[in-house]
Amino acid sequence: MKVRVKFFAILRERAGTADATRELAEGSTVSDLWQALRKDYPKLDVPGIRLLYAVNRSYVSPDHKLADQDEVVFIPPVSGG
Amino acid sequence: MFRVTDQPLNLQELVDFVTDPGAGAIATFIGTTRNNNEGRRVVALDYDAYPEMAEKELRRIGDDANKKWQLCRMAIAHRIGPVQITQASVMIAVSSAHREAAFAACRFAIEEIKKTVPIWKKELYEGGELWIGTQSGQPMLGD
Numbered sequence: 001m002k003v004r005v006k007f008f009a010i011l012r013e014r015a016g017t018a019d020a021t022r023e024l025a026e027g028s029t030v031s032d033l034w035q036a037l038r039k040d041y042p043k044l045d046v047p048g049i050r051l052l053y054a055v056n057r058s059y060v061s062p063d064h065k066l067a068d069q070d071e072v073v074f075i076p077p078v079s080g081g
Numbered sequence: 082m083f084r085v086t087d088q089p090l091n092l093q094e095l096v097d098f099v100t101d102p103g104a105g106a107i108a109t110f111i112g113t114t115r116n117n118n119e120g121r122r123v124v125a126l127d128y129d130a131y132p133e134m135a136e137k138e139l140r141r142i143g144d145d146a147n148k149k150w151q152l153c154r155m156a157i158a159h160r161i162g163p164v165q166i167t168q169a170s171v172m173i174a175v176s177s178a179h180r181e182a183a184f185a186a187c188r189f190a191i192e193e194i195k196k197t198v199p200i201w202k203k204e205l206y207e208g209g210e211l212w213i214g215t216q217s218g219q220p221m222l223g224d
Contacts, residue, residue: 012129
């Protein structure tokens with residue numbers, strides 16, 4: 001299956017891109033995707049921060065199972081306002 | 082009205098939106114860009130957002146506020162892109178029959194925005210730049 005990834009804020013800068021498409025094995029989780037992306041983009045990891053995860057614009061847990069064409073966003077600490 | 086925009090914000094537009102014949106109060110909040118933060122001289126802020134989800138989360142905040150207090154209407158607008166010193170990054174307007182609900186919901190909305198809405202500020206200061214919240218050792222959501 002293929003999923004779509006959007007990068008924002010510090011993760012966009014670290015990835016060097018705003019969008020990616022990633023091929024994954026069936027049954028992969030959000031956490032599996034993050035591990036794969038860390039290999040694709042070696043600078044992606046930001047030490048000391050906690051990420052939240054969104055699939056199709058809703059917050060999910062890291063063990064959420066992905067489906068083909070899902071839109072996945074890794075959310076670094078928010079700081080709106 | 083729940084909006085993420087790269088245009089300057091206009092409080093009157095929000096006030097007009099929440100104006101309601103059943104309202105006895107309209108409370109508003111404006112968040113502005115300050116020229117200093119934790120000892121740094123701030124030059125400007127640069128906001129990024131996941132706009133589709135941010136607007137959805139803003140709407141969720143409005144729904145939650147409406148469940149907690151009897152509101153007439155609520156409007157939230159958040160600016161993204163560069164925001165200069167003194168300019169507004171966020172505006173909230175709430176109308177309700179009585180003032181207590183409007184004040185409380187306005188306060189609730191800005192606190193929730195800072196916790197759950199996928200918007201990020203980069204501080205541009207004299208000598209560098211920093212995505213706020215990414216310094217290691219900083220307490221994070223859920224801690």
